[in-house]
Amino acid sequence: MERLLKLNRLMPRWKVLESRSRFLMFVLEGTTESFVRVLLRIMTEEVPTIAIHEVVIETNSSFLSDSFLAQRLRFIPLTSDLANLMYYSTECPNCNGRGYCHLCSVEFRLSAKCVAGDVTSKDLVTSNPSVLPFDFFDPTGTAIVKLKPGEELTLKAIARKGIGKDHIKWSPLAATSAKYFCPSDIRINEELMETLTLEQKKQWVASYPTDLFQVDPQTQKVVLCRPGNGYHNMPLNPEARGVIEVFEKKDTFVFTVETTGALKASQLLMNALAILKRKLLSFRVLEDHFLDHDLAGIDKLDSEN
Amino acid sequence: MNAPDRYERFVVPEGTKKVSYERDTKIMNAAAFTVEREDHTIGNILRMQLHRDPNVLFAGYKLPHPLQYKILVRIHTTSQSSPMQAYNQAINDLDRELDHMKNAFEV
Numbered sequence: 396m397e398r399l400l401k402l403n404r405l406m407p408r409w410k411v412l413e414s415r416s417r418f419l420m421f422v423l424e425g426t427t428e429s430f431v432r433v434l435l436r437i438m439t440e441e442v443p444t445i446a447i448h449e450v451v452i453e454t455n456s457s458f459l460s461d462s463f464l465a466q467r468l469r470f471i472p473l474t475s476d477l478a479n480l481m482y483y484s485t486e487c488p489n490c491n492g493r494g495y496c497h498l499c500s501v502e503f504r505l506s507a508k509c510v511a512g513d514v515t516s517k518d519l520v521t522s523n524p525s526v527l528p529f530d531f532f533d534p535t536g537t538a539i540v541k542l543k544p545g546e547e548l549t550l551k552a553i554a555r556k557g558i559g560k561d562h563i564k565w566s567p568l569a570a571t572s573a574k575y576f577c578p579s580d581i582r583i584n585e586e587l588m589e590t591l592t593l594e595q596k597k598q599w600v601a602s603y604p605t606d607l608f609q610v611d612p613q614t615q616k617v618v619l620c621r622p623g624n625g626y627h628n629m630p631l632n633p634e635a636r637g638v639i640e641v642f643e644k645k646d647t648f649v650f651t652v653e654t655t656g657a658l659k660a661s662q663l664l665m666n667a668l669a670i671l672k673r674k675l676l677s678f679r680v681l682e683d684h685f686l687d688h689d690l691a692g693i694d695k696l697d698s699e700n
Numbered sequence: 701m702n703a704p705d706r707y708e709r710f711v712v713p714e715g716t717k718k719v720s721y722e723r724d725t726k727i728m729n730a731a732a733f734t735v736e737r738e739d740h741t742i743g744n745i746l747r748m749q750l751h752r753d754p755n756v757l758f759a760g761y762k763l764p765h766p767l768q769y770k771i772l773v774r775i776h777t778t779s780q781s782s783p784m785q786a787y788n789q790a791i792n793d794l795d796r797e798l799d800h801m802k803n804a805f806e807v
């Protein structure tokens with residue numbers, strides 16, 4: 396850890412352990428907790444996605460009130476690969492920030508009349524085929540409301556681009572679905588280990604799960620079979636406390652991300668890195684114009700003293 | 701009703717500079733940067749990077765108030781460097797670290 400703080404620039408290494416469309420688990424090695432924490436914050440708060448922002452209800456005779464219904468619609472994750480190309484509705488040059496054109500909004504229509512089964516996210520008809528409820532091709536979809544005979548529901552919903560800092564519905568992560576921990580590793584105390592005879596060593600090794608330790612046939616030393624594998628919850632034999640030591644690797648993080656379905660997990664990570672970079676650059680460019688006179692001032696002050 | 705608009709948290713108001721810089725009048729080579737509409741995300745990472753710079757004697761950030769959406773970064777350097785230089789250097793280094801991470805990632 397102290398070694399890392401002295402380095403001028405970190406060069407972290409990735410190792411992807413598991414990658415499915417919505418789920419990603421990776422190891423980030425050679426970085427500090429502060430960086431990992433920042434990555435997590437950017438992913439939760441600042442990666443844009445698309446979510447329903449405005450609901451116009453034409454008829455609603457279901458048992459749910461209008462505002463309740465709007466709330467349910469808002470939290471349906473929409474596939475947001477398009478979010479990078481869309482405008483925020485307030486900044487859209489095409490419609491002067493009104494937020495209803497095809498560059499900054501997607502319109503959904505829903506009309507249902509006492510259907511067999513629930514009204515689900517599959518009943519939302521989109522105006523842009525690449526923005527869909529994330530479970531549109533699932534057999535069930537997300538339930539919105541159940542209608543009784545004679546009840547009717549017609550509405551129009553406008554989805555816009557936004558970030559999680561504005562409202563949690565735009566956050567691509569579900570509440571606790573991104574987390575990290577430092578994996579543990581085992582260090583063998585060689586001096587103490589050498590006081591054991593070969594027979595004792597073999598017994599000692601046999602008291603642990605197979606393949607964890609082995610006795611090297613040539614040097615007769617006890618070695619760890621798979622170093623750096625994360626033994627964070629291994630029960631320790633109390634008699635062996637002095638011989639081996641379990642420690643946390645403070646510069647390595649096992650990171651798990653699971654998205655709501657709005658973005659692919661790997662895409663989310665790449666977007667987060669790009670956003671952090673853009674943020675940093677936005678300070679640097681603005682630096683230059685007051686570099687000249689302010690730095691000159693410092694030099695003068697230096698020579699006076 | 702009195703709640704401030706949520707977009708005020710991340711939209712820089714018109715006529716306000718994203719970054720402003722103020723030199724400390726009492727200490728040599730010390731300055732405070734005010735970054736508008738940023739929070740712990742940027743403050744923390746910038747501070748940690750500044751700590752790596754051997755010429756930086758002090759670097760810290762604060763969020764003055766939860767409803768004032770800005771951070772203050774204070775930097776004090778040795779005479780070999782200047783706060784402005786350290787600040788830009790930290791951003792450049794972080795930028796290169798991110799480039800490296802982006803290139804090294806593959807699924």
Ligand SMILES: [Zn+2]
Pocket residue numbers: 484487488489490491492493494495496497498499500
């Ligand atoms: Zn528009």
